[in-house]
Amino acid sequence: MTPIDTSIYAAITDAIQTEAGRILSEGQVTAVVGYAAARRKGSAQPIVISNPDDAQKLIFTAACVNNLAVYLTKAKKEIPKTGKIGIVVKGCDLKALSGLMGESQLKREDLYLIGVPCAGVLGSTVQPATELTTGTIAAKCTECDAHLPTGCDFVPNQTPITPELEQKYAVEIARLEALTPAERWAYWQEQFSKCIKCYACRQVCPFCFCEQCLCDRNKPQMVETTPRPAGNTAWHIVRAMHLAGRCAGCAECERVCPMDIPLNLLNRKMAKELKELYDHEASFEVLDKGPLTMFTDKDDQSFIK
Amino acid sequence: MHPEKQTHAFEPKIIAFVCTWCTYAGADLAGTSRMQYPSNVRVLKFPCTGRIDPVFILKAFQQGADGVLVSGCHPGDCHYIAGNFHARRRFAVFRKLLEFIGVDLNRLQFSWVSAAEGGKWVEVVTDLTERVRAMGPMTEFKELAMEEQWSGAINTPELQEAYNSI
Numbered sequence: 001m002t003p004i005d006t007s008i009y010a011a012i013t014d015a016i017q018t019e020a021g022r023i024l025s026e027g028q029v030t031a032v033v034g035y036a037a038a039r040r041k042g043s044a045q046p047i048v049i050s051n052p053d054d055a056q057k058l059i060f061t062a063a064c065v066n067n068l069a070v071y072l073t074k075a076k077k078e079i080p081k082t083g084k085i086g087i088v089v090k091g092c093d094l095k096a097l098s099g100l101m102g103e104s105q106l107k108r109e110d111l112y113l114i115g116v117p118c119a120g121v122l123g124s125t126v127q128p129a130t131e132l133t134t135g136t137i138a139a140k141c142t143e144c145d146a147h148l149p150t151g152c153d154f155v156p157n158q159t160p161i162t163p164e165l166e167q168k169y170a171v172e173i174a175r176l177e178a179l180t181p182a183e184r185w186a187y188w189q190e191q192f193s194k195c196i197k198c199y200a201c202r203q204v205c206p207f208c209f210c211e212q213c214l215c216d217r218n219k220p221q222m223v224e225t226t227p228r229p230a231g232n233t234a235w236h237i238v239r240a241m242h243l244a245g246r247c248a249g250c251a252e253c254e255r256v257c258p259m260d261i262p263l264n265l266l267n268r269k270m271a272k273e274l275k276e277l278y279d280h281e282a283s284f285e286v287l288d289k290g291p292l293t294m295f296t297d298k299d300d301q302s303f304i305k
Numbered sequence: 306m307h308p309e310k311q312t313h314a315f316e317p318k319i320i321a322f323v324c325t326w327c328t329y330a331g332a333d334l335a336g337t338s339r340m341q342y343p344s345n346v347r348v349l350k351f352p353c354t355g356r357i358d359p360v361f362i363l364k365a366f367q368q369g370a371d372g373v374l375v376s377g378c379h380p381g382d383c384h385y386i387a388g389n390f391h392a393r394r395r396f397a398v399f400r401k402l403l404e405f406i407g408v409d410l411n412r413l414q415f416s417w418v419s420a421a422e423g424g425k426w427v428e429v430v431t432d433l434t435e436r437v438r439a440m441g442p443m444t445e446f447k448e449l450a451m452e453e454q455w456s457g458a459i460n461t462p463e464l465q466e467a468y469n470s471i
């Protein structure tokens with residue numbers, strides 16, 4: 001395990017504090033969503049500040065794992081949605097924000113984006129005070145192509161050093177694809193059977209902003225709500241399907257799952273298929289339509305008789 | 306005269322989700338033209354293939370379908386202009402997901418059958434029925450629906466005793 005250089009995070013913290021203090025005191029934004037130190041040593045938690053004096057609470061470290069974009073969706077009522085809001089975003093979080101803008105959930109002019117040059121954050125099972133290494137880094141960061149956010153209002157002038165890492169999801173997807181259908185079914189049943197239907201994955205996902213989820217409806221009930229095998233399998237299939245072409249790959253769903261179900265593996269598989277079929281990838285670009293809300297008359301139909 | 310009806314050990318249940326404008330009319334044409342096709346197929350009519358949610362397919366499998374057919378208008382013929390184009394992308398992706406989860410895609414058929422293609426309807430339905438018949442019953446989703454989920458295995462004598470005394 002080789003350490004990953006996170007020395008720029010101290011300078012980024014300073015820059016974020018100065019910038020957040022400035023935009024708040026100048027009245028450019030009404031609030032800033034960012035990260036602050038939490039109680040456990042080395043850990044970080046989301047914070048919303050509206051007072052310029054609180055800007056010195058903001059930090060950026062390898063423990064800043066959360067995707068803060070979720071706080072700006074209509075599913076989260078805690079944040080006042082009046083005036084312009086500042087938000088601290090890593091590359092993966094910015095992809096989620098771009099997606100939300102594309103789905104008309106947010107307007108660019110209502111946001112002040114503070115982008116973070118990010119070398120990676122810690123994996124979900126690692127203690128927050130741990131050093132960032134090739135072994136403790138989050139799986140999503142091994143496949144990241146968005147270390148340096150662009151199109152933001154402010155980005156600290158730092159360049160992250162990002163070594164080439166083994167792409168954790170790609171390797172696992174290739175392993176599963178090589179199995180027989182029966183073996184894959186057994187693998188996923190083992191994973192899905194762990195699900196307790198806490199819906200933490202849905203709660204944390206920036207794209208799960210529907211006011212009524214199909215999976216909560218009971219007239220008619222399309223997906224069984226109790227944590228039993230049929231409902232669990234259906235939930236995971238429906239979740240992956242509803243996020244196909246929208247998921248930003250922030251891996252928050254996988255991070256918060258108390259049962260360690262590899263949710264992002266399904267998301268990555270769908271992303272891979274969408275890339276192959278329709279050349280679509282989550283990016284910083286704000287698209288009017290996602291790959292499953294548009295079509296061309298040349299789309300593949302070799303599977304249709 | 307009807308040909309002698311062959312009997313089989315296994316009669317698969319096939320659920321067909323069809324659009325009302327093309328495939329349903331095509332199936333109707335097959336019927337009014339007195340064409341024979343397997344009675345294994347249960348037809349469910351929708352306004353458009355674009356209205357057919359992938360979750361319907363899951364539900365069909367859970368409730369005992371051995372094969373599923375989704376059929377609608379040919380590209381360009383959609384009554385709602387673009388419904389089948391949207392469906393084409395959605396199902397292309399959904400197939401990949403099911404495959405990754407471990408479902409055998411031979412149980413799932415997509416087709417375009419127009420209102421004039423009674424013969425093609427017969428062919429599609431017959432092919433799918435015979436293919437699924439050869440594969441045997443689809444058990445995966447059905448078993449899930451039957452199974453109870455326990456928070457843990459009953460793997461000690463004490464637990465077994467407690468369980469027996471319920």
Ligand code: SF4
Nearest residue numbers: 195196198199201257
């Ligand atoms: S967070 Fe995990 S256990 Fe909870 S509903 Fe999602 S997959 Fe299931």
Ligand code: SF4
Nearest residue numbers: 205247248250251253
């Ligand atoms: S599905 Fe998971 S990885 Fe994708 S955007 Fe939602 S929380 Fe992030």
